[in-house]
Amino acid sequence: MSVDISDFDLAEAGAVLAAESARFASFGWMRGTSGNLSVVLARDPLRLAVTASGHDKGELTARDVVLVDGAGAAVAGGRPSAEAELHARVAALTGAGAVVHVHTVASVAVGHRSPEGIVFRDVEMLKGIGQPAHDVEVTLPVIANSQDMTVLGDRLEAAREPRMPAVVVAGHGLYVWGQSPRQARHHTEVVEWLLELELARR
């Protein structure tokens, strides 16, 4: 049971993650050095490329990436964020091929008002996460924050809704996932749009 991920594969993943990060940073969703992105490179055992910690997310290069295992520990590359463990857990739990973690003002503001979860219904934009635009309530779970990634992962696992490829971490930000970096991007944009609508509707 071995995986053979070449430096080339890792750099290719790094280039994709750098481009996606720059995009989210341009929206103001990764201020400071916040947030991190990942993509699954192997399943058995699990291997993810995760953006390196401590860098400006608008200035990543293809090399600012770390290969981690299913526990979020570095296999190759530099220092991963502690949050790499949660990326790996989301990938294992949901089968997602890519995970986005961003710090958006709307997610924290709306999560603060709705600590029991944010309910969406009758919005066409829900189709962007594969849900019907009519008559069905879709809940975006809100979980309490923690610095212990196992605790946070347990909360995410307990709270997550199959209809919703995202969770708000209270006082923190958004985790969103999809089959690929592009689908994870689109899911992130859709969820953030729904949250911005909540803010505008007040």
Add this chain to the structure above:
Amino acid sequence: MSVDISDFDLAEAGAVLAAESARFASFGWMRGTSGNLSVVLARDPLRLAVTASGHDKGELTARDVVLVDGAGAAVAGGRPSAEAELHARVAALTGAGAVVHVHTVASVAVGHRSPEGIVFRDVEMLKGIGQPAHDVEVTLPVIANSQDMTVLGDRLEAAREPRMPAVVVAGHGLYVWGQSPRQARHHTEVVEWLLELELARR
């Protein structure tokens, strides 16, 4: 009664729609893969170029376009959005040469507060849709959403105001039209500006 639209004409239309889409996407009005744009290429019978479904609207190329007939069915190119039918109906109904469909937060937020329609009056910006800046009420209709494009088209036909080249679809977004892609763009910008003013005026 035949129309002869060359691949070249279609690609040219695709290039224009890709540029217009990238512009609207940069404003955050086409998050995820939402929205679609069209331009009329022939009138008798009706033929429109419509942006292809499922793509990121900030990353379209000249080839990401579908030729559809007056019922929104594909004549050439890939898979059109189901909403192509509504584009065709708007073009037939209004004589417009171009139709813009975007998902803006302001249109959904204001439409939610004013389900009977949004009344504008005494705003200079109304001149941007050919209306007087003084003394005349201009209503932006709000229609209920539907996944059945015939139902949605019937609602649009019943509700539309001759003074207003746009309709809000509740919980969904905006349809706007004009003689050309550029005029449709300007009408879209004007209507969205009016909606953002409503939000700011609260």
Add this chain to the structure above:
Amino acid sequence: MSVDISDFDLAEAGAVLAAESARFASFGWMRGTSGNLSVVLARDPLRLAVTASGHDKGELTARDVVLVDGAGAAVAGGRPSAEAELHARVAALTGAGAVVHVHTVASVAVGHRSPEGIVFRDVEMLKGIGQPAHDVEVTLPVIANSQDMTVLGDRLEAAREPRMPAVVVAGHGLYVWGQSPRQARHHTEVVEWLLELELARR
């Protein structure tokens, strides 16, 4: 008493106005084809270069400019906006070398709440229009809109405050002026910042 303004001078002014327009358009202050900019080219008699009417303000070229006289009538170039008359009047009245007219949401929203004028005090940003940051009230006048540029000019002349190089036209937008296009830009940014602060302070 003749003025000799070469095509070259006019094109140079057009290039400056196109760049300034593109900047304001990127901020969303010239949606549709709204707004216009001018720069004084001669004083005796008065000659201004004014942006041409009906164009997208993010896509002007150096040739999209009209030379007008002190009444706003075209001397050379295409069709000026009717508002060119007001630009000329502002230049004559204030001695300004450049005039900016933009349609910002904040100016219309705040003008609607404060039809008697908007009072600023104790804000450092006032120094950006040459006013003290402490203890002095500075009023941004709000005048009623009109399509008659002579009426609008009379209102502007009656209402304007020597301390404030700007006027809000209710339901319409902002007129701002300065010695040069760059200073008019900075005055515009300062006044708009003050208006956005008013919106945020609510």
Add this chain to the structure above:
Amino acid sequence: MSVDISDFDLAEAGAVLAAESARFASFGWMRGTSGNLSVVLARDPLRLAVTASGHDKGELTARDVVLVDGAGAAVAGGRPSAEAELHARVAALTGAGAVVHVHTVASVAVGHRSPEGIVFRDVEMLKGIGQPAHDVEVTLPVIANSQDMTVLGDRLEAAREPRMPAVVVAGHGLYVWGQSPRQARHHTEVVEWLLELELARR
């Protein structure tokens, strides 16, 4: 006790400050010609490169920089802003290697509501300024504005919180510092994000 800072060193610092300024200007945080940035070039005696006064902060070149001493007086280059004195004082007081002063709408709006200081707690983003994300209150001080930089510096010195590398000047804007221009940038982004969250939470 002499310092030998070459023209080359100063130009290099100027290039960094120009790039950082352009970044902040693109966010709308340096409207008009407001704000200024500095970087420490020597400690004994103190020498800082400060952006030149009166320029558009989105258009600085590597030469638009002034070398100042610990009192903010020019050693080389053009005219420094009066605020250079405060930059020097912050650098001396905190040991910071770089200081950012920007005029953000959120800092003035939130400072107006919370003149006794703005308290943050239980927000992950606090980690971006080296603080814990849980259980600890971190206060962003708000000090009264003054045109006398000695008075303003005394207020900053009296009010500053060791946990917070930033101060709001009421009716004015933000001062933020860090070890390097990049860290000062990240601290600025984090503090502004926290202020925008306060606005959104209302």
